[in-house]
Amino acid sequence: MTANPAYEALTIDTLPTRLGQVAALTAQVGGGDWQVQEVGDGNLNLVFIVTGPRGKAIVKQALPYVRLVGDSWPLPLYRAFFEYNALTRQAARDPGSVPVIHHFDETQALIVMEFLEPHRILRRKLIDGERVAGLAAFLGRFCARTAFRGSELSMASPDKKADVALFAGNVEIPAITESLVFTDPYYAAEMNSHTPGLEPVIARLRADVDLKIRAQQALQRFVSNTETMVHGDLHSGSIMSTADDSRVIDPEFVQYGPMGFDIGMLCANFLMAFFSQPAHRGDDLADYQDWILSVIADVWSTFEAEFRSLWQSERTGILFPATLFEDQGHDSAPACDAVLTGIRRDAWTVCGIEMHRRCLSLAHNADFEDIEDPTIRAPLEARNLMLGADLIRTAETITGAEEVCDRARGYNTTDVI
């Protein structure tokens, strides 16, 4: 976990020389003349597209600091190791859901992986008003399969404990979530920023002790609940899609955490896409907003159906064993319902918190940030903040995604500020 003197950041000029002998890369792109582009638009890493005579590949390399902030915020290179390990587990738990990995170099914190084409970052597609067929089913399955198959519902207990120990080494990256997501929105943290005009809404959030308690209870579960391996950063910027194909990328925030974490953060990002649409769409606004809400509803219906299906077919771990239920002539469906109730509670709480942090903390999202006029942006963000607070306060009693979509429609026509 110490600085590695052999590490050196790649550049578009040094990459061909330094990686020219990596067989797994030349097998993909062919040897000889390579074109190299640096396309990392995220907050943390270098991302290169390598184009050779036979094809393309992605080279992703961790930087030893937060790119968004600069070298004043160091960040360990070992996150590439955790990203690699997360990708291999996600590929096993939901085959085809993540890019194919061709090569991993731990010393250089570098992963060579499949170049997805013509995939684009889903967040951009949502801003542009594009639809993705099969998106909800893909995401619902991904969340259900990774949640179920990374838990003691499915895994052997010793394997799970070994995995928890392994990923507990991913310290600094989850620590970003711990502060930026769960805590910073609720006080005047140094790196916070917000659109002018939101001050009255922010004041209401910070005055709400009950809300802050619920957010911190969610943080407690985030840091000390190892139910399953979570992606940890599953927003629309971590999904790449074509018109009808999607993949999940960038699991460097991986950790063991609550089963509801990923789906909760995911839905928050769809809700923010929803609330931001009036600034991005024309005549098709209502239709497109309806489509976004239908994605949220369908993510959940797929998630629950897939989770119930795995419950019946793959419940081989120590939790809720058949010896206590089926073998005694008892249906275990009510037990599955109880587990899903806990997942919903965690998910909607995280959802609300994510909706807050993306407008109030560091690392805002483009759905709102691309709205240049703050007098247009602020009222839309205010609706988003208010629904987020609603969700946190009432997460325990929300019956399902349809109820959340109804509330979103309500706020979408309400002038909060």
Added chain:
Amino acid sequence: MTANPAYEALTIDTLPTRLGQVAALTAQVGGGDWQVQEVGDGNLNLVFIVTGPRGKAIVKQALPYVRLVGDSWPLPLYRAFFEYNALTRQAARDPGSVPVIHHFDETQALIVMEFLEPHRILRRKLIDGERVAGLAAFLGRFCARTAFRGSELSMASPDKKADVALFAGNVEIPAITESLVFTDPYYAAEMNSHTPGLEPVIARLRADVDLKIRAQQALQRFVSNTETMVHGDLHSGSIMSTADDSRVIDPEFVQYGPMGFDIGMLCANFLMAFFSQPAHRGDDLADYQDWILSVIADVWSTFEAEFRSLWQSERTGILFPATLFEDQGHDSAPACDAVLTGIRRDAWTVCGIEMHRRCLSLAHNADFEDIEDPTIRAPLEARNLMLGADLIRTAETITGAEEVCDRARGYNTTDVI
């Protein structure tokens, strides 16, 4: 984690030769002529008292199998490593609560520690009708301090994650708890046994799907909630007392787990002592039973008072930071209440499960086992089983220990079978 060829179990004959040069031991007992007794009456280990010219010491050595069952049930020696690490943390988090450690030999799975005298195992004292002054305050403080100081309420997040990773290596011993405690009571597991006459009560427990769901939800929290470092086996056989001094021993079941786990298991063992008393006492029955219940109530009042005090004075971790509460002019006491509510829910659920497993699974406790006549034993165990079920079913709404004590009094005068 593999078998260690250098390991050799000590005997009373080989111990003086093999440990005669261990300075930490000779410093305690003096050199020269030693008397060695083997006194291990537990289920897992060798325990020697070494008496020399200057004093006494305990030598505890792990055996590579479950002593209670024999070498057909192997158990890794590395548990001594985890016991040693647990003892050092408990000593730091609640000074004076555990025996002083003089020496640790990882290869021989051996700990040399303070000989406690005239301490006796608390369970024997409870069977014999002896009182221990200060017991409740000692145990309430121990549970509160270890719970609080081993959590992110107090610990720095990276230290906590490193500790979670370390103790995740303790696999086989917690696995005993996972099956014997949480699951085996609720089906006809191979190693189960019970007193004849309990069959109708057992049938009621196993027919109660809701109860089994709640027990398995508690198992899920036990295996995937790393709130704090728990002792993991805090029953009256893991406490040694004089008339007015107590220590906690034997933390080899250590793991990170729910903050309510230890206090819940502890209270179960006091409740079993309570229900078994009619078979052990004469004229002093009512008085002594009242004293046991007063211990339960006082353990909780001390626990909550100490937890609240630490909340105010030592809340230096990432959870519920002052920036969100005190610094904004908001009292954080309601947040502490919310955390305590969760602890109570977990504790009373575990309490009920422990009351079940000690009568139905492997490893019964002497409180009941010492009652030779099964026609006397069964009705007392039945009361215990019924209160246990009550606690599991209602754990979320129990207001406090006084309410549990009232229910215990009720069952104490009820003929269940």
